[in-house]
Amino acid sequence: MTEALATDDLAAPSHRAVESGRRVGAATQAYLYVSLLIVAAIVIVPLVTTALGGFKTLGDLRSNAFGLPHDWMWSNYWDILTGNRYWRQMGNSLIIALLTVALTIACGAMAAFTFAHVKFFGSRMLLNYFLLGLMFPAATAILPLFIRIRDLGLLDTYWGVVLPQVAFGLGMSILLFRNYFRGMPSELFDAAFVDGCGYLRFFWYVSLPLARPIVATVGILSFVGSWNSYILPLIMLNSESKYPWPLGIMVYKGEFMTDWQLILAFITLTILPTIIVFFLAQRHIIAGLTAGAVKS
Amino acid sequence: MSTVPIASDRVAAPALARRRSSAIGAQGKWPVLILFLPPALLLFTVFVFLPMGEAAWYSLYNWNGYSLPTQWVGLKNFELIFKNAAFRTALVNNGLIIVISICIQVPLAMWLATMVTKPIRGAVAFRLIFFLPYILADVAAGLIWRFVYDGQFGLVGSIWHAFGVDAPFWLADKNTAMAAVLGVIVWKYFGFHMMLFIAGLQAIDREVLEAAEIDGATGWQKFRLVTLPMLGSTVRLSLFFAVVGSLQLFDMIMPLTGAGPLNATQTMVTFLYTFGVMRMQVGFGSAVGVVLFVICVTLAFSYRRIFMRND
Numbered sequence: 374m375t376e377a378l379a380t381d382d383l384a385a386p387s388h389r390a391v392e393s394g395r396r397v398g399a400a401t402q403a404y405l406y407v408s409l410l411i412v413a414a415i416v417i418v419p420l421v422t423t424a425l426g427g428f429k430t431l432g433d434l435r436s437n438a439f440g441l442p443h444d445w446m447w448s449n450y451w452d453i454l455t456g457n458r459y460w461r462q463m464g465n466s467l468i469i470a471l472l473t474v475a476l477t478i479a480c481g482a483m484a485a486f487t488f489a490h491v492k493f494f495g496s497r498m499l500l501n502y503f504l505l506g507l508m509f510p511a512a513t514a515i516l517p518l519f520i521r522i523r524d525l526g527l528l529d530t531y532w533g534v535v536l537p538q539v540a541f542g543l544g545m546s547i548l549l550f551r552n553y554f555r556g557m558p559s560e561l562f563d564a565a566f567v568d569g570c571g572y573l574r575f576f577w578y579v580s581l582p583l584a585r586p587i588v589a590t591v592g593i594l595s596f597v598g599s600w601n602s603y604i605l606p607l608i609m610l611n612s613e614s615k616y617p618w619p620l621g622i623m624v625y626k627g628e629f630m631t632d633w634q635l636i637l638a639f640i641t642l643t644i645l646p647t648i649i650v651f652f653l654a655q656r657h658i659i660a661g662l663t664a665g666a667v668k669s
Numbered sequence: 670m671s672t673v674p675i676a677s678d679r680v681a682a683p684a685l686a687r688r689r690s691s692a693i694g695a696q697g698k699w700p701v702l703i704l705f706l707p708p709a710l711l712l713f714t715v716f717v718f719l720p721m722g723e724a725a726w727y728s729l730y731n732w733n734g735y736s737l738p739t740q741w742v743g744l745k746n747f748e749l750i751f752k753n754a755a756f757r758t759a760l761v762n763n764g765l766i767i768v769i770s771i772c773i774q775v776p777l778a779m780w781l782a783t784m785v786t787k788p789i790r791g792a793v794a795f796r797l798i799f800f801l802p803y804i805l806a807d808v809a810a811g812l813i814w815r816f817v818y819d820g821q822f823g824l825v826g827s828i829w830h831a832f833g834v835d836a837p838f839w840l841a842d843k844n845t846a847m848a849a850v851l852g853v854i855v856w857k858y859f860g861f862h863m864m865l866f867i868a869g870l871q872a873i874d875r876e877v878l879e880a881a882e883i884d885g886a887t888g889w890q891k892f893r894l895v896t897l898p899m900l901g902s903t904v905r906l907s908l909f910f911a912v913v914g915s916l917q918l919f920d921m922i923m924p925l926t927g928a929g930p931l932n933a934t935q936t937m938v939t940f941l942y943t944f945g946v947m948r949m950q951v952g953f954g955s956a957v958g959v960v961l962f963v964i965c966v967t968l969a970f971s972y973r974r975i976f977m978r979n980d
């Protein structure tokens with residue numbers, strides 16, 4: 374069933390749109406715009422008021438949550454941006470995410486390559502073994518996972534978060550890579566072998582360069598998953614200096630309790646990178662995220 | 670990316686070509702197996718497979734996580750779970766999320782998808798806006814809505830104050846907290862489901878719709894008799910993700926309500942966290958994990974059995 378879903382042009386103007394070619398009448402158009410604008414407002418208003426709230430004083434926020442600030446309190450944002458905390462959390466998140474992405478791509482692509490091209494006894498069984506990981510979330514095994522990480526001495530290290538994340542991302546990564554590798558024309562393979570190219574060189578010089586789109590998909594999936602993840606770092610990390618931003622923001626909330634203007638400024642700054650990257654690379658991100666979901 | 674053959678088992682290379690190539694490359698087979706498989710195999714076994722097995726083992730003990738589990742309690746932990754009122758709330762809440770998804774999220778997503786696939790100006794911008802909440806972290810979305818729902822400084826407070834009345838604190842009231850959480854879930858995820866439906870709509874052959882039009886079908890008839898039946902597999906896919914998502918819901922609950930007040934907004938995973946991880950009840954927590962695992966696997970298999978059969 375999944376073949377039917379053309380996930381790559383979701384963000385593009387649809388050439389094959391169901392009713393394209395036909396003009397939409399004025400009444401229909403008014404109905405469409407009113408409905409769409411209402412829904413868009415429900416999405417946008419909380420985000421915009423959050424960003425604006427960061428510029429307000431607490432009193433201003435209380436009397437005027439929706440409007441523009443009376444006095445623009447740039448200091449709310451400025452204090453966060455000049456402090457250590459924000460940058461440290463962003464840095465931690467980035468390190469964890471990049472390590473996760475690199476390992477997921479490397480391990481996933483290599484394993485998938487053997488499943489796609491090398492015939493060996495038990496290959497089918499082994500593949501199914503990996504696909505088992507697609508069926509349940511990391512939360513189900515979180516306590517044994519904690520004990521394992523503790524016994525390995527990885528508690529409160531980046532690796533304690535990265536390795537489980539990679540392991541749980543492998544199922545999807547292998548599935549996506551394998552399907553892509555198998556879809557490559559077999560003539561490529563034959564030609565390379567006739568020319569005396571071994572598996573390793575074929576992987577490095579042919580498969581991987583050709584698989585760039587799927588590398589991007591797997592990369593986006595694992596990056597977004599890691600960047601936003603909360604439960605694994607929550608359980609594996611103890612010292613605040615190693616906290617990625619979702620944990621840091623919760624600590625911040627705990628410290629400033631009802632100083633909502635500061636919390637709002639902090640939230641805005643932490644989601645800002647996500648929003649900027651999303652609008653810069655929206656087509657790839659939407660394709661990556663929906664493809665990952667759909668192809669499972 | 671459009672060239673990715675998704676279910677490539679069916680587009681496998683001709684058997685002959687493959688046999689030939691593997692015969693040629695056979696001598697190099699072992700190095701690649703020895704180099705390429707172990708990293709993934711090791712990581713997966715150590716951090717996914719073994720922990721799941723250990724969860725099943727630990728679930729039979731009463732254990733605080735130190736030294737070795739020795740206090741065998743048999744199935745006592747499972748008995749305790751199902752006797753626990755908070756766990757029953759969690760089950761009901763997970764069920765509610767699925768119900769809301771069927772009754773509100775899927776129709777909403779489908780409705781929006783039909784609108785943003787019409788040839789109107791700004792359709793692409795609307796798609797992006799609707800997808801935006803999905804890319805935000807659950808934690809951030811939870812905190813943003815904690816602010817929105819705040820009766821003193823938040824948007825709800827502001828609206829109520831405008832009418833000169835004291836605002837309710839929905840998240841602090843055990844009767845309304847779950848409804849408020851459900852609202853945030855729909856807000857966060859409808860865009861993703863809309864994208865699924867857009868993909869489904871784009872796959873429908875336009876000629877079928879044109880034929881219906883020539884036969885004099887009205888807009889609503891076209892939707893109900895042509896589009897809707899052809900979206901069947903997308904609806905099932907969308908429901909599947911709603912169910913899976915509901916079973917994993919944790920990140921958003923913690924900033925919103927912390928699973929309170931009085932356990933009113935517990936889900937399976939928050940229950941595992943509050944009663945297993947926080948109290949370091951490894952046996953009890955693992956038993957919750959096992960229950961969750963059984964539910965997930967049953968769902969995955971029955972979903973294939975029941976729904977994928979004719980796709």
